[in-house]
Amino acid sequence: MEQLFYKYQATGNDFILIDNRLGGFPGNDSSHIANLCHRRFGIGADGLILLENDPGADFRMVYFNSDGRPGSMCGNGGRCITAFAKFLGIVGDTCRFVASDGLHEARISGESVSLRMADVGEIRHKKNYSFLNTGSPHHVQEVSGLEAYDVDREGKRLRYSLYGEPGSNINFVELQPDGVLHVRTYERGVEAETYSCGTGVTAAAIAMEAQGKHPEQPTRIRTRGGDLEVAFRKDAGAYTDIWLTGPARMVFKGTLS
Numbered sequence: 001m002e003q004l005f006y007k008y009q010a011t012g013n014d015f016i017l018i019d020n021r022l023g024g025f026p027g028n029d030s031s032h033i034a035n036l037c038h039r040r041f042g043i044g045a046d047g048l049i050l051l052e053n054d055p056g057a058d059f060r061m062v063y064f065n066s067d068g069r070p071g072s073m074c075g076n077g078g079r080c081i082t083a084f085a086k087f088l089g090i091v092g093d094t095c096r097f098v099a100s101d102g103l104h105e106a107r108i109s110g111e112s113v114s115l116r117m118a119d120v121g122e123i124r125h126k127k128n129y130s131f132l133n134t135g136s137p138h139h140v141q142e143v144s145g146l147e148a149y150d151v152d153r154e155g156k157r158l159r160y161s162l163y164g165e166p167g168s169n170i171n172f173v174e175l176q177p178d179g180v181l182h183v184r185t186y187e188r189g190v191e192a193e194t195y196s197c198g199t200g201v202t203a204a205a206i207a208m209e210a211q212g213k214h215p216e217q218p219t220r221i222r223t224r225g226g227d228l229e230v231a232f233r234k235d236a237g238a239y240t241d242i243w244l245t246g247p248a249r250m251v252f253k254g255t256l257s
């Protein structure tokens with residue numbers, strides 16, 4: 001049977017989406033997934049996402065990084081699958097779905113999708129970086145001259161030297177004079193810089209607020225692939241009601257051979 005696929009992007013973080021409600025997609029075949037995500041031999045994407053049934057929500061999101069292995073939460077992918085679920089007619093302008101880090105709510109307004117992220121409790125602040133989990137693990141480090149910074153080289157070095165095999169995503173941030181937070185991310189599982197990372201910009205906004213460096217709400221973010229916003233509440237040191245907002249759209253569709 002022919003398998004349809006859809007290509008989506010959210011601020012340049014791009015994904016292959018597959019409606020797997022009837023099952024049949026080989027999610028345990030990591031080399032097949034890696035081949036589909038390959039930018040020369042496949043469709044090309046930062047990750048692959050399966051939309052599946054879930055008894056307690058509108059649907060379930062199953063996320064794989066471009067290396068073919070199961071990933072943790074993907075914020076931009078969560079916004080893409082929300083738009084995909086609407087395209088498939090499963091939901092209207094609001095939905096609830098289950099991902100690897102639990103239940104998420106999302107809202108659609110035109111091409112803009114807002115996704116409620118998991119609450120954040122513990123943040124580890126070190127001398128020149130912070131580490132926190134926004135559904136995926138994130139290292140957040142301020143640098144100057146971010147535009148010209150070698151994100152691939154430094155990201156790869158820190159990912160392995162500080163975090164070993166489980167690894168972490170590595171975000172470099174620089175506050176701009178106009179109050180916008182510029183963020184560039186080296187993504188674990190892609191093992192390269194991506195154009196944008198949703199859980200990463202969420203981590204960056206929270207880590208900067210926690211250090212009193214950027215209390216502006218909502219936080220306006222610039223990534224290589226476009227602009228995002230992160231809004232949250234702070235209750236007794238914990239971050240709740242965290243919303244990530246930005247564009248997400250279908251780019252093309254096709255059939256797997």
Ligand SMILES: N[C@@H](CCC[C@H](N)C(=O)O)C(=O)O
Nearest residue numbers: 071072074075076197198199
């Ligand atoms: N691009 C994603 C992050 C995906 C998860 C990550 N690569 C991992 O498994 O660590 C996002 O938008 O959050």
